[in-house]
Each structure stands twice: as C-alpha cells, then as structure tokens.
Amino acid sequence: MFDNLGIVFALTGAALSVILAGMGSAYGVGVAGQAAAGVVTEDPSKFGKVLIMQLLPGTQGIYGLLVAFVTLNNIGILSGKPADLSGAQGLMILAACLPIAIVGLVSARHQGKTAVASIGIVAKKPDQFGKAMLFPAMVETYAILALLISIMAINAIQF
Amino acid sequence: MSEQYTYAVARIRSLETALFSNAVIDRLIACSDYEQCLQFLVEKGWGGADIPMEAEAILGREEEKIWEVIKELKIDMDKFDVLSYPKLFHNLKAAIKEVCTSEKSRHIFYDDVSIPGEEMRAIIQEKDFTKLPAFMQDAAKEAYECLLHTGDGQLCDVIIDRAALDAVYHAGQEAEDAIIRDYAESTVAVADIKIAVRSQRTAKSLEFMKRAMAECGSVDVSRLAKAALNGMDAIQEYLKDTVYAQGAEALAESPSSFERWCDNRIIQTISPQKYNAFTIGPIVAYVIARQNEIKTVRIILSGKLNELPDDSIRERVREMYV
Structure with a gap:
C-alpha cells in the first residue's frame, strides 16, 4: 500500500510548493498593492517606482511554480509517462519541495510588509528609491536559498 | 498588526x-x-x-x-472622537451662552461634528438634554442651570471644559490604538498644567482648580493644584518630577514659551507615527x-x-x- 503512494507524495510536494508559495506571494503583492494605490492616488508620477516595489513579493510564487515544474518533469508527469516511484522516493520528493513551500509562504508575507514600509519611503523621498528597494530585496535572499535547496534536492533524488 | x-x-x-x-x-x-x-x-x-x-x-x-x-x-469617524470632542463641547458652550444670554452674534459653531450648531442650539432651547451623548448630559444640564441662575459665565466654561477633558480622557482609555491613548493622556495632562499655571497667575482657589482639572495617569491633580497655590516655583518643582519636566523649563523662560511647549508636547507624542506603516x-x-x-x-x-x-x-x- 505504502509503495503505491509514491507518485501521490511527489504530486503533493509539487502542489504544496505552488500553493503555499503562491499564497504568500498573493498576500505580499496584495498588501504592497494597497500601499502603492494609496501613493498613486495622491501622486500618479510615482506609479513606476511603487509598481516595482509591489512586484517584489511576487517572486516566491514563481519559485514555487519552478520547483513544481521541475518535480513534475522529473517524475514524468509532463511527458505523460509517470515514473514508478516507491513510497520512500515519493516522500523524499515531498520533503525536497517543502523548503520553497514553507519559506516561500513566510518570506513573501514579510517581503510584502517590508515593501509597504519602503513604499512609504518612496512616497516621501522618491530620490531614495534605490535604498528603499534594498529592504524588501534582502528578504528575497531566504526565498532564493530555499529555492536552491529544493531544486538541488529534487534533482539529487535517484529513481 | x-x-x-x-x-x-x-x-x-x-x-x-x-x-x-x-x-x-x-x-x-x-x-x-x-x-x-x-x-x-x-x-x-x-x-x-x-x-x-x-x-x-x-x-x-x-x-x-x-x-x-x-x-x-x-x-470610522469614531476613531477621531478624541479630536472632535473639544469642538463638540465648544458647540455646547456656545449654544448654552446663546440661549441663556440671547446674544446671537458673539458665538460661532463648528458644523463638522456629530451635533452641529443649529441642532445643538435646538437641544438647549428645548432643554432636552437626553438628545446629547451620555457623557455630555450632566455637564450640559449643570452648566445651563448655573448660567441661567447665577449668570457666572466662567463657571459655566469650567463645567463644560472639565467635561470635555473627562470625555477625551475616557475616549483615549477605551481606544485600542496606542496613539489615541497617548494623545488623550498628553492632552489632558497639558490642559491640567495650563489650568494650574493660569490659576496661579489669577490667584484662583484650590476648589476652583479641583473643579477645573481632570484626572489623568501622568499628573497628580491634587498635588498640582496644591503646588499652584504655593506659587509658580512650586509648579515647576512638581513638574520636574514628572514626564513633563521640559514644561517646567518653558515655564521659567516665558509665558509664550510655555504655551508653545504645550503644543509641542502633543507633536512630540505623535512623532513616532512617522515610522509606522500599518496602524x-x-x-x-x-x-x-x-x-x-x-x-x-x-x-x-x-x-x-x-x-x-x-x-x-x-x-x-x-x-x-x-
């Protein structure tokens, strides 16, 4: 029974990486978008700058999608020939997907809040845009680290 | 958050x-x-x-x-109660004076509050104090009867101003947001200090001060009033032991410095909000x-x-x- 569930575990990992990282990004982009709209209401000339800030928390969702894509490709779902995975292999793939799933969710939420604070800087001091962008960009580091580990782990699993 | x-x-x-x-x-x-x-x-x-x-x-x-x-x-405009109460009580004061003294041109009303001038005047004319918010009713009735029977405008002002300070303080205490609590606390404390200073200059009695001053957390009204009886130096000495020590320095400098400090103290209270993004x-x-x-x-x-x-x-x- 357990060995028959290998492909299910693997698909669960791919789904979680898309769902959790996507949820985080949706929140982050949403909250930053509210702040961006507030600034543009008063000063439409800042649209370009605040739009970049708003997009920063969106990358975690892309990372989740990338990990899911690699997973689906490796287990043969995309080519229409699913691999015959054991239960242990399926669980390994699930575990490999978790870094980007969990870190994606948490980091995108925090990046969204940091982007809101930085949009406040742009609203008052638009010439400080470069510095303001660095604050939310720092949060990105941890999403990238999680992405690297997830990709390396998925590619390292032998079928 | x-x-x-x-x-x-x-x-x-x-x-x-x-x-x-x-x-x-x-x-x-x-x-x-x-x-x-x-x-x-x-x-x-x-x-x-x-x-x-x-x-x-x-x-x-x-x-x-x-x-x-x-x-x-x-x-929600309820969040701004602490800011609108002084205007609301001003309308009450103006309406009572207008009704009791029939002097119509002297007073102005604020219309951007929950009870604008015309409505307030109608309530006072009808003596239907139950149409006022609960925190205004007793003060309105007392001030109205006081002015009508004694003609003492200053006492009428004291009753209403005290009720306004109490309302601001209680609205601050009930507020969920720290800035509203801090603002209410600073506003009432600074008003109490102003009352003490002016009472000292005009040689008012302890009873007058106790009636005019509102209780708050950062100033001991009883000690402040007693200090005011003992002179300006005593007020400064008392303030040095509180968070309003800078007020003592301003008081020593000049009356206008003290008035400026009173307003600056409120601005200092709200200054940290420049770095807050979510409340x-x-x-x-x-x-x-x-x-x-x-x-x-x-x-x-x-x-x-x-x-x-x-x-x-x-x-x-x-x-x-x-």
Missing part, C-alpha cells in the same frame, strides 16, 4: 510631503507683511479658487480639507499635525497683522511634525 490601514497610511505619507516644515514656516515669517503671507499661502495651495483672500476663510478651508481626506479614506496612528497624527500647522499659521498671520517683530513671532511658533 492590521493591514486595514495600508492604503490610507500610504496616501497619508504622500500628503505629508505637503505639510509645512520648519524651513517653510521660516519663509512665511520672513514675508514682509500680512498680505504677502496670504499670497505665500495661496501659492502653497492653501485656500481654493472660490475662497476669498482672508485669513479665516483660507484657514477654515484648510480645516475642511483635513476632514474631506479622512472621509475619502472611509475610516491608524499615522492618520491620526496627520490630522493633529495639520491642525497644529493651521494653528501655527494663524499665530504668524496674527503677528503680521499686529506688526509684531519677526523674532517675537518666531518665539510663539510651534514645532512642526515633518
């Missing part, structure tokens, strides 16, 4: 760029006369196309603009900052109209939020 105010705070951040800084205030003071000051204000966007070139018309329009922004942000704090702070800005401009215009020297005007100018 709530994200409910994210849009509003970001919009306020943009609006804060138009607030007058100390440098702009210096340029306003440097204007050669009253007319040039008005021209300077109009160039800065104050007033409006259909607003006459008069100080009160321009300042009145600026006050209206504050509340227009808040209404656009769709924020209602920056929005409340913006309203207070705009009101402070209008008050400062009024002081400058009044000084220019009376041809006071620039240094004398500068001594009276309040600290700016930005």
